[in-house]
Amino acid sequence: MDNQKLVVAVSSRALFNLDESHTIFETQGKEAFCRYQIEHENEILPPGFGFSLVKKFLDINKAFPGAPLVEIILLSQNSADTGLRIFNSINHYDLAISRAAFTSGVSPYEYIPAFGAHLFLSANGEDVRKALAAGYAAATIVSGAVANPSPQLRIAFDGDAVLFSDESERIYQQHGLAAFAANERNEAHKPLSDGPLKEFLSALHRIQTHFDQELSPIRTALVTARAAPAHERVVRTLRAWGIRIDEALFLGGMPKGAFLKAFGADIFFDDQKGHCDSAESHQIAAAHVPHGVTNQNRP
Missing domain, CATH: 3.40.50.1000 (HAD superfamily/HAD-like)
Structure with missing residues (x-):
């Protein structure tokens, strides 16, 4: 079944709203960003543009009693240390995400084939362009929406x-x-x-x-x-x-x-x-x- 499984890789900023910490990264640098994430690692992140999509993907597994049909992978430019806040938030929302790559500021797109991902969904346009140039399916999520109440x-x-x-x-x-x-x-x-x-x-x-x-x-x-x-x-x-x-x-x-x-x-x-x-x-x-x-x- 594994070779039939749909694997979608998402970035941390596609899954959660990290605008506040991203602004700190852009204006004050990496060290300030890392301090901020560690200081706030027990604060739950709000959903990002791709959150409801990821949740619906994972809910497909509940409709099929066999092996999981879908897996979500996290690909993040955070470090493992600053990524604790992201996994705390994943646990809070009860998202069945267990596999991740934290690359400490380096574009994570090269892990797409290693995870067997069919799509990389990111909020970082440069990461997406690199992934596409390497021949991997990728898209930049540029807007969100009110969650569609339909389970489909x-x-x-x-x-x-x-x-x-x-x-x-x-x-x-x-x-x-x-x-x-x-x-x-x-x-x-x-x-x-x-x-x-x-x-x-x-x-x-x-x-x-x-x-x-x-x-x-x-x-x-x-x-x-x-x-x-x-x-x-x-x-x-x-x-x-x-x-x-x-x-x-x-x-x-x-x-x-x-x-x-x-x-x-x-x-x-x-x-x-x-x-x-x-x-x-x-x-x-x-x-x-x-x-x-x-x-x-x-x-």
């Missing part, structure tokens, strides 16, 4: 440069919409190459196969700016991958936020900050995937 975990994805490669997006960026549409018609039967979050979606799909579709604890959606006829290549790509996606929204460039709200997304992954902002404006947690042509030469 609902995850929405953009298509190009997220689930799929940016090969078609490059044509759009360089040659315009007409050239993009013509290419997608001509290549409709040729599956798109894998994007950075394809294996994460595949791992979600494996969990779904353990449940009847109407009883699945996970529901997925593709929310893309594509429209007909460019939709066909996407449908055929997912079919070629053998992956079921529960809902597919082809919006033809419409803002995504209202549709994400209607879907009830717990989190939305997109390569464009503007779409993340649209999600945030509708109180949907958003994670930026700084991958592909639209993110080249951008900070």
Whole structure:
């Protein structure tokens, strides 16, 4: 079962709100930050942007009586010493997280493959860019939301440069919409190459196969700016991958936020900050995937 398990790595700042101590780190330096964390290690940290997502992931294990289907790993730039406050908070909230890497200020992304993580979710954009550049699935959580009361975990994805490669997006960026549409018609039967979050979606799909579709604890959606006829290549790509996606929204460039709200997304992954902002404006947690042509030469 272990090789079928979904493993998600989260940073301490994605899991908990560490804004206060992070400000001390940025303004007063590492020593002041360490002192602050040790002095306050018995104070429970408030939830961060990714907290409700992590909780829903862990709750999936309660719905399946066999071996755990999901594991959450902590990857933190804290030291083991200052990390005591983080684990005290994990215990307080009764989160089943036992594995961690504390790297004392060094980017922890190199531990992603060692833990077998399908996704690294962090509040540190630089760590995420390093992880993506090394070929690992990663996203920067940039906004939170009021927790969705539904017990079902609902995850929405953009298509190009997220689930799929940016090969078609490059044509759009360089040659315009007409050239993009013509290419997608001509290549409709040729599956798109894998994007950075394809294996994460595949791992979600494996969990779904353990449940009847109407009883699945996970529901997925593709929310893309594509429209007909460019939709066909996407449908055929997912079919070629053998992956079921529960809902597919082809919006033809419409803002995504209202549709994400209607879907009830717990989190939305997109390569464009503007779409993340649209999600945030509708109180949907958003994670930026700084991958592909639209993110080249951008900070």
